[in-house]
């Protein structure tokens with residue numbers, strides 16, 4: 528009798544099997560391979576740390592008024608270089624670039640649009656805490672040869688793939704092409720991503736929340752009440768004790784939630800309200816929402832399903848609540864009750 532193969536399933540083999548099953552096109556498969564290769568390169572750069580001279584500030588700023596770290600710039604360059612020549616894109620957009628970039632017609636071109644946060648959690652780079660890369664893939668609208676910013680402004684439901692790579696004690700790539708969410712761990716000796724969790728599931732209930740509590744005095748009333756009730760624990764209206772975690776790298780916080788459940792929130796507060804929130808819709812909130820929903824979780828602005836938001840700007844910001852379904856629904860309920868009473 529033939530024994531089932533115990534050979535590890537590489538990302539390449541996984542994607543070829545997905546293609547054979549009709550769940551991913553050849554073009555999208557190859558695009559994902561290019562992004563994964565770029566993540567491997569970024570992982571190596573992150574791992575060099577002080578030895579590689581990659582820590583510290585770049586001395587420049589991005590369009591969002593944030594000081595860029597050297598690794599923000601390095602990661603952006605790696606993703607740009609790899610994908611501009613990858614042959615599967617019509618255009619790309621990045622947190623670190625003011626505007627989207629159409630692929631010049633002297634380069635090989637394709638029909639997808641790629642958006643990325645090249646290095647997420649920049650404040651953690653210099654202190655050797657997990658950082659990551661987040662990406663989202665959209666289709667270039669039909670008939671558009673030279674995509675501009677407006678062609679990227681598609682809701683999260685239009686994403687054809689999304690993923691993140693966390694550079695932590697392990698380098699892990701988490702991916703969806705709309706048929707479940709799967710995790711691949713980088714085998715550093717072999718140099719390839721190996722399937723380590725097929726069909727990740729975010730537990731529906733949780734007793735763990737993630738929020739930057741230093742912003743508490745700036746939160747809206749429904750958020751004050753929501754967190755206040757969690758802090759009351761067993762004796763309060765929620766009837767259970769909650770634990771709290773905050774890494775300040777969205778990738779690392781979301782990866783914990785993908786693995787063991789929880790709710791991640793970066794709510795509206797009076798500091799970030801003029802901008803609409805802190806986190807960016809197109810290359811942070813939407814790809815994470817796609818991954819979380821594909822793993823059975825939920826993602827909301829507190830008032831609307833995240834992936835239904837119609838984007839109005841490439842660098843648009845939104846409030847974010849995502850993770851365990853029942854807990855996201857609880858957060859939404861607090862907002863709805865407040866709004867109904869005012």
Ligand SMILES: O=P(O)(O)OC[C@H]1O[C@](O)(COP(=O)(O)O)[C@@H](O)[C@@H]1O
Pocket residue numbers: 593622644646647648649650739775776777778793
């Ligand atoms: O420092 P704060 O206000 O807690 O914000 C942390 C959040 O900001 C971010 O770092 C923003 O990402 P970038 O590093 O890509 O700008 C998220 O990863 C994280 O969740």
Ligand SMILES: [Mg+2]
Pocket residue numbers: 644646647648777811
């Ligand atoms: Mg980020």
Ligand SMILES: [Mg+2]
Pocket residue numbers: 599622644645646647648649
């Ligand atoms: Mg970033």
